[in-house]
């Protein structure tokens with residue numbers, strides 16, 4: 001592992017006390033046109049859990065689980081809440097770290113789940129003189145370690161159903177909905193977000209029939225997002241006579257708020273109302289194969305970086321394009337291509 005002198009875990013971040021919830025949410029939605037009513041609704045979800053998101057604790061648990069496998073100092077920085085990436089970058093610079101490998105707690109390609117984290121890292125580095133070089137570890141959505149963890153957890157969730165319902169229980173994979181336009185432009189040639197989710201779901205499902213549906217829709221109502229929503233899909237399955245459902249949050253790597261609220265609270269209430277027996281598979285979390293996967297990624301040859309036109313930032317209606325934004329870079333690139 002001589003290539004890197006540190007591992008940097010990069011995550012979303014979440015509040016850890018009631019007063020942190022609103023400032024955290026403001027960070028998440030800054031400039032994204034999320035209606036105030038939606039924000040207050042989501043605030044109530046967090047306050048219902050004592051103002052504490054599970055995600056930071058889950059990052060700490062993952063880091064502790066990684067220590068025996070990774071012979072490097074491990075740092076951790078978030079996009080939306082403490083510890084912020086820029087502060088972590090400062091700490092790494094002070095410790096003399098020169099070249100870190102970044103493990104991002106998001107498995108799929110899209111602006112939100114890939115490019116935005118790369119931009120977060122770049123911005124944090126730009127703020128810190130002497131910041132280390134950061135090499136992002138490759139995408140792992142179809143890595144055998146991630147697939148094994150999700151397959152194990154899906155089996156466990158099936159086993160929590162009454163025995164007579166297991167054979168015909170439907171696997172319902174879920175992922176965070178994103179705007180349709182963001183999904184269309186995801187990855188090097190578009191459509192990668194959904195294609196990667198389907199690839200992973202199919203590996204986990206094996207011979208069982210399965211569906212992929214969406215959860216946690218945000219954004220302004222006039223913007224189309226990926227559908228169907230998981231709760232609407234449960235209604236459709238109940239109407240079609242499905243005997244039972246196992247929800248598999250394949251789109252996330254830990255049981256954070258989008259899982260414990262949107263699935264375990266909201267979708268579970270919908271299933272009860274429908275009389276549809278349902279269990280929920282755990283996310284990868286600290287499953288031993290998921291943890292050892294990170295060590296395997298560190299040992300791989302250095303991955304190629306994402307191309308400049310991969311997962312472009314969404315257009316913000318009525319806002320000037322910031323200089324040096326992904327789109328500006330893309331426009332410059334295509335102008336160059338035209339000249340050649």
Ligand SMILES: CC1=C(CCC(=O)O)c2cc3nc(cc4[nH]c(cc5[nH]c(cc1n2)c(C)c5CCC(=O)O)c(CCC(=O)O)c4C)C(CCC(=O)O)=C3C
Nearest residue numbers: 012014028032042053054055106112113176218256257258
């Ligand atoms: C693709 C994707 C992932 C998966 C990849 C990854 O893991 O990164 C993800 C994860 C997460 N999303 C999370 C929380 C939120 N996401 C929001 C809003 C949004 N998510 C989006 C996309 C995604 N989000 C988008 C396009 C928006 C609209 C605003 C914008 O364009 O950015 C909002 C705003 C309020 C609302 O929900 O309306 C919140 C609070 C948490 C933390 C959970 C916790 O605290 O435990 C996590 C891990």
Ligand SMILES: [Fe+2]
Nearest residue numbers: 176216218258
């Ligand atoms: Fe989100």
